[in-house]
Amino acid sequence: MKHLVRAMLVAAVLLAGLAAAQVEILYWQYQFDARFDAMEQLIEQFNAENPDIVVRQETFPYDAYQQQVAASLPAGEGPDVVQLFYGWLPTWQRSGYVEPLPAEFFDAAELDATFVPMAQAAKLGGTYYGLPTAVRSLGLFYNKDLLSEAGYDSPPATWDEFIEIAKALTIKRGPRFEQIGWGVAPQGQEHHVIREVLTRQFGTAPYSDDGTEVLYDSEAGIEAFAFYTGLITEHELGVIDFVPGTSGYREGFRSLQNIAMIFDGSFAIGATQNTAEFEWGVTELPVGPSGVKSNFGSFWMNGLTPNALADPAKTEAAAKFLQYVTSPEAMELWLDVVGELPARQALIADPELAADPVFGPFIRSLEYAHATTFVDESAQRAVIMDAVNRVVLEGVDPEASWLQAAAEEQALLDQFAQ
Amino acid sequence: MGLGDGLKAITQLPYLGGSQVQTKRGQEQIGARPRRFKLTLATREALWAYAFLLIPLIFYLFLRIWPAFQAFWLSLFSWHVDPAQREFLGAGYYRDMLADSKLHRALTNTLLYAAIIVPAQLVLGLGIALLLNVVTVFRPLFRAIYFAPYVTPAAAVAWVWGWMYSENFGIINNFLIEWSIFWEERGLPWLVIDPQPFLGDPDQALFAVAVVVVWKQLGFQVVIFLAGLQGIPRMYYDAAKIDGANSWSLFRYVTLPLLNPVMAFSVIISTIYALQLFDEVVNINFTDQGGPLNSTLTIALYMYQEAFARFRLGYAAAVVVLLFVLIMIVTLVQLRFFSKRVEY
Numbered sequence: 001m002k003h004l005v006r007a008m009l010v011a012a013v014l015l016a017g018l019a020a021a022q023v024e025i026l027y028w029q030y031q032f033d034a035r036f037d038a039m040e041q042l043i044e045q046f047n048a049e050n051p052d053i054v055v056r057q058e059t060f061p062y063d064a065y066q067q068q069v070a071a072s073l074p075a076g077e078g079p080d081v082v083q084l085f086y087g088w089l090p091t092w093q094r095s096g097y098v099e100p101l102p103a104e105f106f107d108a109a110e111l112d113a114t115f116v117p118m119a120q121a122a123k124l125g126g127t128y129y130g131l132p133t134a135v136r137s138l139g140l141f142y143n144k145d146l147l148s149e150a151g152y153d154s155p156p157a158t159w160d161e162f163i164e165i166a167k168a169l170t171i172k173r174g175p176r177f178e179q180i181g182w183g184v185a186p187q188g189q190e191h192h193v194i195r196e197v198l199t200r201q202f203g204t205a206p207y208s209d210d211g212t213e214v215l216y217d218s219e220a221g222i223e224a225f226a227f228y229t230g231l232i233t234e235h236e237l238g239v240i241d242f243v244p245g246t247s248g249y250r251e252g253f254r255s256l257q258n259i260a261m262i263f264d265g266s267f268a269i270g271a272t273q274n275t276a277e278f279e280w281g282v283t284e285l286p287v288g289p290s291g292v293k294s295n296f297g298s299f300w301m302n303g304l305t306p307n308a309l310a311d312p313a314k315t316e317a318a319a320k321f322l323q324y325v326t327s328p329e330a331m332e333l334w335l336d337v338v339g340e341l342p343a344r345q346a347l348i349a350d351p352e353l354a355a356d357p358v359f360g361p362f363i364r365s366l367e368y369a370h371a372t373t374f375v376d377e378s379a380q381r382a383v384i385m386d387a388v389n390r391v392v393l394e395g396v397d398p399e400a401s402w403l404q405a406a407a408e409e410q411a412l413l414d415q416f417a418q
Numbered sequence: 419m420g421l422g423d424g425l426k427a428i429t430q431l432p433y434l435g436g437s438q439v440q441t442k443r444g445q446e447q448i449g450a451r452p453r454r455f456k457l458t459l460a461t462r463e464a465l466w467a468y469a470f471l472l473i474p475l476i477f478y479l480f481l482r483i484w485p486a487f488q489a490f491w492l493s494l495f496s497w498h499v500d501p502a503q504r505e506f507l508g509a510g511y512y513r514d515m516l517a518d519s520k521l522h523r524a525l526t527n528t529l530l531y532a533a534i535i536v537p538a539q540l541v542l543g544l545g546i547a548l549l550l551n552v553v554t555v556f557r558p559l560f561r562a563i564y565f566a567p568y569v570t571p572a573a574a575v576a577w578v579w580g581w582m583y584s585e586n587f588g589i590i591n592n593f594l595i596e597w598s599i600f601w602e603e604r605g606l607p608w609l610v611i612d613p614q615p616f617l618g619d620p621d622q623a624l625f626a627v628a629v630v631v632v633w634k635q636l637g638f639q640v641v642i643f644l645a646g647l648q649g650i651p652r653m654y655y656d657a658a659k660i661d662g663a664n665s666w667s668l669f670r671y672v673t674l675p676l677l678n679p680v681m682a683f684s685v686i687i688s689t690i691y692a693l694q695l696f697d698e699v700v701n702i703n704f705t706d707q708g709g710p711l712n713s714t715l716t717i718a719l720y721m722y723q724e725a726f727a728r729f730r731l732g733y734a735a736a737v738v739v740l741l742f743v744l745i746m747i748v749t750l751v752q753l754r755f756f757s758k759r760v761e762y
Contacts, residue, residue, distance in 0.1 A: 067726040073499050091729040096499035174595070175613050176586045187705040241618055243587075244580040246704040306499055378727040389710045393620055 023317040024054050025308075028069065028079035029300075031059040034270050038337035039325075046324050053317045055081075073097055073305055080308040080318045081325075083300050084130070086121045087377030090416060093124055098303040100127045105319035116345055118297045121371040130303030131326040134340030136266040137295045137365040138189055138197075140286065141253060144279035146179075146260045155261075155283040159227075162261075162286045166237035169260040180238035182231070183249030183259035190228075191384035192296035193263055193285070196370045198224035201288025211373030212413055217406035225405075226398040229391040240392060265298070266362040270339040273358075284361045297369030299343060302326065341366065375416035383409045486742065493736035497729065504732075511736035521737065523712045524720040525744075527624060531716065532692035532748075534628040535635075539688045540681065542632065543639025548669075550640065551647045561644065565637035572634070576701030579630045583616040590616070617703060620713035627714050631698050635691065639684055646680030647673070682756030686749055693745050694718050717741050 027043070029035060036059055043055045058079070060068045066088070072078030084092055092098050108128055111119070115131065122130050140162075142155045150169055156162035166181025184190070195216070199206045203220035207213060215221065231237050242259065243252035250268065252259035254275040263285070264272075272280060287293055302325055308318035324330060331342035335353075341362055342348060354363045374380055387405035390396040457465070493511055495504035515521055550560055567575065582589050591613040601609035616626045654672050663671070696718040700707050707723070708715030717737060725734035 066729075067722075070726050070729060070731065074501075095497050095729050095731075096503060097729070176591070176595075178586075185705075239586070241584075241705075244584045244617075245577065248705075376728055378723070385706060385709070386711055389620075389706075393615075393618065393710055 022052055022054050023313050024056065025080045025314070025317050025321055026078070027055055027057045027081045027083075027321070028065075029057070029059055029083035030062040030065040032062070034338045038334050041333060041337065042325055042330050046321060050317075050320065053320065055321055069097060073307065076307070078307065079305055080314065081302055081321055082305050083302050085377065086132070086299050086301050086371065087374035087380075089122065089124060089129055089301070089303075090375045091377075092303075093129055094416075097305060098129050099306060099309055100129055101131070101304065101322075102309075102315060102319060105316070105323065106131075114344055114346070116343055116348060116366065118299065118366070118369065118371045119343055121299075121373065122301045130301035131322065132299035132301045132343040133325055133331055134334050134338065135297060135299040135343045135366065136340060137297050137362045137369045138192065138263055138265055138285060139282045139361050139365065140261055140284070141264050141268070141272060141280060141282050142261045143253065143257060143259075144281050146257070155281060156286055157283075159286045159289065163231065163235055163237065166231075166261060167235060170237060172236070177239060177242060179258045179260070180242050180252075181260045182238040183242060183252050183262040184232055184238040184240045185247070185249040185262065186240065186385050186388040187381070188247060188249060189263050189265055189296070191381050191388075192298075192372070194225060194228050194384055194388075196296040196372055197285055197294045198228055198288075200294040200370070201290070201292045202227065203290070207373065211375070212417055214406045214410045214413065217403055221406075222399050222402050225387065225402040229388060229398050229401075232388075232392050240389075266339070266341055266359070269358055269362075273339075282358060282361055284365055293365075293368045295365040295369035297366060297371045299371075376412055379412050380409055383412070489735045489738045489742075492732055493739050495732050497731040497733075507732070511733045514733065515736060515740065520712060520715070521717075521720060524708075524715045524717045525740075527713070527715055528693055528695065528717045528744075530624060531628055531631070531695050532689055534625065535631050535692040535695075536685060536688050538628075538632045539635060539639045540685060542636055543684060544643050544677075544681075546636070546640045547643030547647055548673075550644055561641065564640045567634045568637035570634070572697035573701045575630065575634050576698055576704075580617065580702055583626055585613060585615045585618055588616070590614075618710065620711045623703070623710060623713045627699055627702055630702065631692070631695065634698065635688065639688065642680060642684055643677070646677050649680075650676045678756065682752070685756065686752050689748055689752065690745055693741065693748065696722065717744075 027039065029039065036057070039057055043057055046055055047053065069078065069082065069084075069092075082098070084098065089098065106128060108126075111128060111131065116135055118135055119132055122128055122132065140155060146169055147153075147155065147165065150165070152165050152168070156165050162182075169179065169181035170177065171179040186194070195206050199216045199221050202224035204215055204218045204224075206216045206221070208215060216224070232239065238259070241248055243249065243256060245251055249259060249262050250264065250271075253262045254272055257278060269282075284293070285295055302322055304315075304318050304322065307314075309315050326343070328342075328344055328347060331344060331347055334340055335342055335347075339359075341353075341359065347353075348363060348366060354360050356363075372380075383405050386408075387401045390401040390404070391398050494508060495506055498504045546564060550557060550564075553560060581587065585591060594611045594613055598610040598612070601607065614622065617623050650673065654676070655668060658668055658672055695716045699714050699716055699719050700722075703709055703714065708719050718741065721734045721737040721741065724730045724737060
């Protein structure tokens, strides 16, 4: 009996010691089933390999995510390692929510060489504030059944073909649309299409290289914007909010099958595979009038919060975990489970992946994709969205509306530079 | 004998008169026996009440009043996670608010919402309550039906209304089309109404949202007014009827004045709700919250966007202070307007 008590005491002391030596890391991302599962698998592997570190994951609905982060960190609570959209970095960094990656664990030159060029957008003032596990580009998703019913065996490759096919697939009865060829969604991915795809295809970069100046208020920029609004007002290829709801254009395409084509990101592959009960395909974005290809690239990055820098043991553990979730193995698992493209050049160059009918178009697009240097993503999105709405809903002249947008966005850029 | 005389006679009935006061005095006399602290029973009861009230009071001070002051304090600084790095701006954000056209739009929208929602709820709430008060069969069922929207989550309400309002699929536009066909066939084309964009039109969206809010909140008003109506003693009506009052006089001189406190409550509650409007607006146009073109934007939503989409928590705090001042002024004015007591 005495022995048993002594043994239990020893065990208790050992366990307490072990617990004290263990560093706890809290990881946050927004709730999305596939992303949650992939991260759980990564955490399980990481915890097994690092008995002195315990990583825990917490998730929040997308709409409450930034709110949770905004409120928790000032109270000294919340995550050590956090996932954020790269476009949020400037506003998060300015308020101290993310810290620079510590140089003793991350070599900037090596990151520059091994990650896809787009990952440069995780830098501010030449310093990395985080790293992506996966990157995404945009593609044109199309309903093969609807297209072939209308006599089209292949998806549009140019904007002219896009207009022709979308027109053929739009059914209007009286004043109302029953089916539309194109699920118009400026609030979805299309503000990116206008900004990074159409402006470049019509002959102008949207911003100066350092991202401080709006350049799309040029003639080419106006032409690009008028082309986009013309697809809605003149060609009547579709209407905004055709299907009501959070992302009605997706529901109309995937479930209701009354939308023939939509622009969406590679992140939509998994959901489309799970939902669509018809033959669908995906292709690169239409080529511009002078043959220019362009695309919008983006990513979610993992960064360290001030909590992670609270003490050296914690910093080391958080850095280790961040290295792990951005390692080649993690990226391969992420591709398998979530369907998002790896963020390392060596993996992207995989010829098998580039030949894949679904992943291929996105991989090929990455070569000519641009990641906008946002300063305030939500406000900048609203500027473009309002520009479209002024033309489509209020009948404002596209040129006037676009110049107003340019002035509004320039004001945001100036405000941030102060 | 006039109407006033009848009412006077009733207030002199012993039930409403001095008998209660007498009992109270009686209690005081019992409690007035010599004691160590010489507290009357009434005082001791009051002390106990305060003691129990203290707990919610501390809770309220700590979780409501104190954060309100904190919000004011925050509005004087630029935002940073680390308090040491917050830069003092003084009235800087308040000056910014003067030039912020989006905020001005949110402010006028919010006042417009209140101007639509409050009278609509008052009139409809009272009207339905009066009708339900007459209904004796299935009254609980009707009450439940009117109350159901109030307990339905805003997100679900917004989703369903979003579909009903849809320009291409909505039931309202389906009806308008059937209606138009009906009158066109009968050679009355001037009765034709084209399908409407509702939420898709910056000129219609705010009204469309206001309708949803009224529909959703109406049940609460109905229940409040029903309780108020049932709290009016029957004898006032009986006395007035003896005096020969018709149903309009009954409503005008008995129901309406005696419902004054309930109406004040209703108006103040629905005004505060309208000024803080958020849930319905956010959910009904999820992809362009407050849109299209800021036509449905409210102050509360603008505050939320500034704080949690743009991480400008200092400015958002200044907007909160504005909202607080606005609500306080409106409520004080309303209290003054409604505070006249009616006694018969």
